[in-house]
Amino acid sequence: MGAITCKFGGTSLADANCIKKVKEIILSSSNRKFIVPSAPGKRNPNDKKITDLLYLWYEIAHEGLDASEPEKIIRERFNTIVSELSLNIDINKEIDEIAKNAGIFDTPDYMASRGEYLNGKIIAEYLGATFVEPAKFILFNESGFLDTKTYNILGEQLQGSGLFVVPGFYGSMPDGSIKTFPRGGSDITGAIVARASKSILYENWTDVNGFRMADPKIVPNAKRIEEITYQELRELSYMGATVLHDESIYPVLETGIPIHIKNTHKPENPGTMIVKSRIPKGPVCGIAGLGGFSMINIEKTFMNKEKGFGLKVLSVLDEFDVRWEHMPTGIDTMSVIIRDKELGNKGQLIVDAIKKRCDTDDVIITRGLAMIATVGLGMNHHIGVAARLCSALAQAKVNIRVIDQGSSEMNILIGVDESDLNKSIEAIYNAFEDWS
Ligand code: ASP
Numbered sequence: 064m065g066a067i068t069c070k071f072g073g074t075s076l077a078d079a080n081c082i083k084k085v086k087e088i089i090l091s092s093s094n095r096k097f098i099v100p101s102a103p104g105k106r107n108p109n110d111k112k113i114t115d116l117l118y119l120w121y122e123i124a125h126e127g128l129d130a131s132e133p134e135k136i137i138r139e140r141f142n143t144i145v146s147e148l149s150l151n152i153d154i155n156k157e158i159d160e161i162a163k164n165a166g167i168f169d170t171p172d173y174m175a176s177r178g179e180y181l182n183g184k185i186i187a188e189y190l191g192a193t194f195v196e197p198a199k200f201i202l203f204n205e206s207g208f209l210d211t212k213t214y215n216i217l218g219e220q221l222q223g224s225g226l227f228v229v230p231g232f233y234g235s236m237p238d239g240s241i242k243t244f245p246r247g248g249s250d251i252t253g254a255i256v257a258r259a260s261k262s263i264l265y266e267n268w269t270d271v272n273g274f275r276m277a278d279p280k281i282v283p284n285a286k287r288i289e290e291i292t293y294q295e296l297r298e299l300s301y302m303g304a305t306v307l308h309d310e311s312i313y314p315v316l317e318t319g320i321p322i323h324i325k326n327t328h329k330p331e332n333p334g335t336m337i338v339k340s341r342i343p344k345g346p347v348c349g350i351a352g353l354g355g356f357s358m359i360n361i362e363k364t365f366m367n368k369e370k371g372f373g374l375k376v377l378s379v380l381d382e383f384d385v386r387w388e389h390m391p392t393g394i395d396t397m398s399v400i401i402r403d404k405e406l407g408n409k410g411q412l413i414v415d416a417i418k419k420r421c422d423t424d425d426v427i428i429t430r431g432l433a434m435i436a437t438v439g440l441g442m443n444h445h446i447g448v449a450a451r452l453c454s455a456l457a458q459a460k461v462n463i464r465v466i467d468q469g470s471s472e473m474n475i476l477i478g479v480d481e482s483d484l485n486k487s488i489e490a491i492y493n494a495f496e497d498w499s
Pocket residue numbers: 072073101102112114115178231232245246247248249250
């Protein structure tokens with residue numbers, strides 16, 4: 064069997080005991096060879112994540128103020144881990160170096176990355192593994208995207224015997240400065256390492272038993288998903304299912320390396336397997352939803368006869384530098400759904416600009432929408448999926464504000480009032496629990 068890349072999340076590495084458990088997991092299979100650690104996460108719900116403290120340290124230091132408080136907490140956390148693992152490593156010297164640079168950069172990336180860097184050093188020492196510095200071998204291009212040269216350059220560093228530790232979450236820009244991935248981005252590093260090392264499997268060790276068919280905060284007994292494709296997962300993660308960072312899919316997509324979500328605290332649980340393709344049993348694989356959307360509704364008689372109408376609407380959004388998510392259309396109507404975060408306070412300005420450019424007075428903006436994705440590859444082999452979904456919502460007395468089914472027939476998107484979000488997810492889950 065070939066090699067396995069294992070990424071361990073922050074809660075899997077929150078303290079020395081967790082790290083000991085992780086070592087046991089790694090050593091229990093000789094195929095586990097490439098290790099990608101996150102920074103230590105929360106030890107309990109009231110605890111602080113190291114990465115959050117590092118952002119705070121940067122902000123305070125960058126303002127030129129006294130940042131001794133976050134520095135002290137970070138020193139204590141790492142010193143405790145080092146001493147409880149009885150390691151012979153001068154962690155304070157490393158932290159002194161970080162303290163010197165705490166506020167000097169224009170962005171927080173260097174500081175934010177130090178949690179993974181320090182934890183990587185500790186774990187490499189504890190495992191007797193080779194430490195691989197991401198700043199040298201994970202490269203971004205000028206536009207801030209991963210440079211695909213990375214796969215070869217990093218791959219060369221991952222040759223040879225023994226274990227390798229590559230800290231998650233960061234790499235470097237062409238000028239050598241540190242750049243981090245988005246939050247939760249150690250998952251992305253894991254996928255890059257899996258591809259660069261030609262691993263046959265990417266194990267993503269976290270603190271849950273894999274993906275559930277719906278958010279367990281809304282549906283406490285939601286079923287575990289045994290198998291899901293990259294594409295299905297991306298649709299669900301994009302709508303708020305947060306177990307794995309949605310950008311982690313890209314590095315492994317082409318080569319088809321499966322991702323296995325596993326629970327560090329329950330390694331015997333089968334978890335969720337994310338694969339390139341699968342044969343679905345039922346139509347629905349999962350349901351995920353998020354609030355915080357607005358919808359711009361545009362009406363114009365004979366809209367369908369007018370050439371370039373859609374282009375005019377989208378050019379307004381482009382000029383305001385706003386990305387849109389969905390665009391359900393009718394004969395004389397068109398709606399554009401946008402995340403509130405993206406819209407900011409530009410909503411009314413955009414409405415006015417569309418009115419002017421498209422010569423129509425009927426443009427209104429509806430706020431407070433939630434979008435729910437019901438996702439499953441099997442949808443196009445089954446009849447009556449949308450009917451079952453809509454009748455479940457009708458029975459739950461939910462008003463569907465908008466509905467959109469992509470032509471791939473893999474995702475039915477519905478928009479509801481934010482206040483109906485949880486009720487809707489529960490109703491859809493109950494309707495499809497036995498048909499998944
Ligand atoms: N430590 C980083 C964060 O908190 C990256 C990660 O854990 O994946 O976002």
